[in-house]
Amino acid sequence: DGGITQSPKYLFRKEGQNVTLSCEQNLNHDAMYWYRQDPGQGLRLIYYSQIVNDFQKGDIAEGYSVSREKKESFPLTVTSAQKNPTAFYLCATRGSSGANVLTFGAGSRLTVL
């Protein structure tokens, strides 16, 4: 996975259930990001974090929550408040200050039944 592991790769959930997507990295990168990808809408930023115990809302944070308890981990919880959660979710990391390149994980596809 090029240093970023997202799991599970595929996930099915029933309406009304919360689900947590995992993102783990061994790149020693400070910043981590969650994007949602829908056909025709590109990549939309959900949350991002620069350091442990700190994170910022992106453009579509409603219905999602995150935590950053460890540098290596940035899990995303899709709550029942997210009205249209079926999508492809991509986690990314960015290296130390001055290096702006995002490195993406392989993604998790969530389907709500």
Place this chain on the structure above:
Amino acid sequence: GENVEQHPSTLSVQEGDSAVIKCTYSDSASNYFPWYKQELGKRPQLIIDIRSNVGEKKDQRIAVTLNKTAKHFSLHITETQPEDSAVYFCAASIGSGGYQKVTFGIGTKLQVIP
């Protein structure tokens, strides 16, 4: 917040022709502009990037131009090949308080016809 517009959404070219994808951004404080390529079923990968203090950058068949005054930047692919077929995303990055927010365009699906 930053808004990145990208066009066209789809583009078909004959093999060997050039392809151009254009993006505009709204926040003049954006200072870094990467382009990512996403092949079918794979993750996006950086193909080229440009910083706000540079007007043009080239890497073999790929080039990017930036016009800060007009707030637009473009990707140029010359001598296209079938393996160039993919979805291309432009992005703009803006920094604040140690954070770098990276906003993407909607993507352009490029099809190179052999």
